[in-house]
Amino acid sequence: MTSALMIEAHGLTKRYGSTLALNGIDLEVPKGAILGVLGPNGAGKTTAVRILTTLATPDGGSARVAGHDVVREKAAVQRNIGVTAQDATLDEVLTGRQNLVMIGRLSGLRRADARVRATELLERFDLTDAADRILKGYSGGMRRRLDLAAGLVTRPPVIFLDEPTTGLDPTSRVRMWDVIREMVADGVTLLLTTQYLDEADELADRIVVIDHGQVIAGGTSAELKTQTGGARLEITLSQPHPGAADALGPYVTGVVDVSHDGRRLRAPVPSTTGLATTVVRALDQAGITVDDVEVRQPSLDDVFFALTGHPTRDADESAAASTESDPDPSAAAVSEPHVRDLEVARP
Amino acid sequence: MTVTTAAPPAAPAVRPPAIGGLARRFSDVATLTGRNLVHIAREPLQLSDVTVQPVLFTLLFVYVFGAGVVLPGGGSYKNFAISGLLALNLTTSSMGTAVGLSNDLNSGVIDRFRTLPMWRPSVLVGRSIADVLTAAVCAAIVALTGLAIGWRPGGSAAGIAGGFAVFLLFSYALSWGCACLGIVSKGPESAQGIGLVILFPLAIVSNALVPTQHMPAALRFIANWNPVSAVTAASRHLFGSPNPSASINAWPMQHPVAASLLWSLVLLVIFAPLASLLYRRRASD
Ligand SMILES: Nc1ncnc2c1ncn2[C@@H]1O[C@H](COP(=O)(O)OP(=O)(O)O)[C@@H](O)[C@H]1O
Numbered sequence: 095m096t097s098a099l100m101i102e103a104h105g106l107t108k109r110y111g112s113t114l115a116l117n118g119i120d121l122e123v124p125k126g127a128i129l130g131v132l133g134p135n136g137a138g139k140t141t142a143v144r145i146l147t148t149l150a151t152p153d154g155g156s157a158r159v160a161g162h163d164v165v166r167e168k169a170a171v172q173r174n175i176g177v178t179a180q181d182a183t184l185d186e187v188l189t190g191r192q193n194l195v196m197i198g199r200l201s202g203l204r205r206a207d208a209r210v211r212a213t214e215l216l217e218r219f220d221l222t223d224a225a226d227r228i229l230k231g232y233s234g235g236m237r238r239r240l241d242l243a244a245g246l247v248t249r250p251p252v253i254f255l256d257e258p259t260t261g262l263d264p265t266s267r268v269r270m271w272d273v274i275r276e277m278v279a280d281g282v283t284l285l286l287t288t289q290y291l292d293e294a295d296e297l298a299d300r301i302v303v304i305d306h307g308q309v310i311a312g313g314t315s316a317e318l319k320t321q322t323g324g325a326r327l328e329i330t331l332s333q334p335h336p337g338a339a340d341a342l343g344p345y346v347t348g349v350v351d352v353s354h355d356g357r358r359l360r361a362p363v364p365s366t367t368g369l370a371t372t373v374v375r376a377l378d379q380a381g382i383t384v385d386d387v388e389v390r391q392p393s394l395d396d397v398f399f400a401l402t403g404h405p406t407r408d409a410d411e412s413a414a415a416s417t418e419s420d421p422d423p424s425a426a427a428v429s430e431p432h433v434r435d436l437e438v439a440r441p
Numbered sequence: 442m443t444v445t446t447a448a449p450p451a452a453p454a455v456r457p458p459a460i461g462g463l464a465r466r467f468s469d470v471a472t473l474t475g476r477n478l479v480h481i482a483r484e485p486l487q488l489s490d491v492t493v494q495p496v497l498f499t500l501l502f503v504y505v506f507g508a509g510v511v512l513p514g515g516g517s518y519k520n521f522a523i524s525g526l527l528a529l530n531l532t533t534s535s536m537g538t539a540v541g542l543s544n545d546l547n548s549g550v551i552d553r554f555r556t557l558p559m560w561r562p563s564v565l566v567g568r569s570i571a572d573v574l575t576a577a578v579c580a581a582i583v584a585l586t587g588l589a590i591g592w593r594p595g596g597s598a599a600g601i602a603g604g605f606a607v608f609l610l611f612s613y614a615l616s617w618g619c620a621c622l623g624i625v626s627k628g629p630e631s632a633q634g635i636g637l638v639i640l641f642p643l644a645i646v647s648n649a650l651v652p653t654q655h656m657p658a659a660l661r662f663i664a665n666w667n668p669v670s671a672v673t674a675a676s677r678h679l680f681g682s683p684n685p686s687a688s689i690n691a692w693p694m695q696h697p698v699a700a701s702l703l704w705s706l707v708l709l710v711i712f713a714p715l716a717s718l719l720y721r722r723r724a725s726d
């Protein structure tokens with residue numbers, strides 16, 4: 095290998111019928127780095143992962159993983175990767191242990207080595223108690239952990255995780271983050287896809303944002319957040335108060351948007367710790383009572399809006415669908431505050 | 442969750458040997474064969490197809506039909522029927538190949554296999570070997586049930602072994618045809634449905650359960666050239682059981698052993714490559 099890049103893709107394209115799933119994707123991940131691929135549903139994340147893991151053949155462009163071409167040197171690529179796909183790829187009828195041993199054997203481990211490795215991974219992923227039960231009785235979080243373990247059987251130097259926490263409840267999600275952090279501590283190279291900015295923020299060194307099969311932005315999470323104008327403060331008052339907007343003045347970085355009934359206030363704020371407490375205390379001193387306060391970190395929607403000027407395709411489609419299929423004007427009005435909210439928030 | 446914080450052993454990455462070696466291929470096939478056997482053992486429906494059903498069919502046919510059927514040329518229906526029941530059970534149980542493969546193709550497990558550095562055809566080869574082993578169990582159950590109710594094969598030990606071998610070879614060949622069905626069908630239910638529509642008539646319009654002499658002309662022609670008839674007649678010949686088909690003037694009935702081996706070979710030569718082709722096409726994008 096001449097470069098230290100463990101994953102590199104140039105101009106990958108892939109078409110499914112009339113859908114251009116990938117429209118020229120470039121990716122570079124140096125050895126030991128963690129790349130977060132962030133994009134809404136249908137952006138092309140899974141297609142990119144499938145090409146890089148030899149499951150799909152690109153129509154155009156080229157890619158190398160661990161120095162091997164993903165089309166011409168499939169076997170060499172397969173010996174260097176661990177994959178956790180978006181959808182479960184485990185055998186439902188086998189036990190957790192049988193799944194891992196089988197994968198070890200099919201990866202070329204000797205039987206004894208495969209057994210030892212399975213036991214080790216089951217312990218590491220907190221699955222020892224369930225090890226000899228068949229998968230049908232596993233919870234969603236347990237399945238995801240086992241699927242993750244399945245990708246690590248041969249200690250591969252390059253790991254792909256496609257939406258590892260989608261569909262998990264918040265607790266399992268945080269557990270999964272711990273598992274992933276621990277996993278990458280051994281210096282592997284990781285490509286991770288996600289729909290959540292906070293997840294990419296938590297786990298990745300660098301983030302690329304993709305949409306409609308193209309990379310539309312890239313950088314560190316701080317760089318992306320700066321482009322979106324930081325966090326948003328949302329306050330609900332017990333009663334409307336004429337001085338509320340002024341009282342918030344010193345803490346916000348833009349215009350305070352007051353709702354028609356005068357009870358809800360929104361404004362962009364810097365991402366400082368303890369901000370909610372400070373704001374509530376200030377309002378309290380001004381004699382204003384607060385029902386609810388929330389400081390919301392920017393989401394993928396916000397990043398998208400800031401980058402493209404339009405919401406994610408999901409939001410696009412649901413808005414389009416509701417106006418098309420439902421002539422009731424109130425349906426269209428529902429999606430409106432969402433957009434206005436983001437406009438106010440723009441820097 | 443308590444993520445074990447003890448540093449993972451700093452063992453060097455496990456480097457699997459290069460693929461392509463014959464030993465690796467055997468090992469991959471053996472791994473998947475074992476996995477498929479576990480599946481069959483844990484799926485109540487598939488398991489009953491090769492355990493309960495053969496006992497039930499054997500008892501039903503021998504006692505219900507046995508009373509009414511008179512064999513041309515004489516002989517006991519019981520001794521005649523066991524070969525036919527072997528044919529019926531092995532033919533219908535080969536549907537398990539279609540259902541199992543279709544199940545795999547509709548789950549994510551094939552994607553997992555495809556990212557591993559394994560011998561690709563082992564998915565199909567492991568499936569066919571697991572199914573022929575299952576067929577052997579099924580055949581043994583029919584034979585034991587038969588022995589229990591008074592079946593007494595008259596042939597030599599070699600003949601009896603040959604009779605079973607003819608069946609297992611045919612069952613193996615047929616399972617490749619069923620593999621094709623499993624790959625092209627939309628899901629396990631449709632694989633099962635289509636399989637039944639093809640295999641059940643194949644097993645019934647034959648000399649397996651009744652002598653063909655009294656069938657209408659068109660059916661008799663089909664039955665005489667049906668591979669299931671050839672295999673059944675071959676086993677009757679080798680078991681030393683009553684074989685009324687021996688008096689029928691059609692080439693396969695006159696040379697049942699040769700005909701059954703030829704049929705199995707033809708099925709294998711057509712369906713094994715076809716299954717690989719269909720599989721490669723389905724498991725790629
Ligand atoms: N096998 C397929 N057949 C047809 N269309 C597909 C297939 N896989 C993906 N697509 C389409 O390609 C686009 C990108 O899909 P995908 O890569 O799954 O996106 P993501 O993982 O980001 O949600 C989507 O419009 C999707 O409908």
Ligand SMILES: [Mg+2]
Pocket residue numbers: 136139140141180256257
């Ligand atoms: Mg996806």
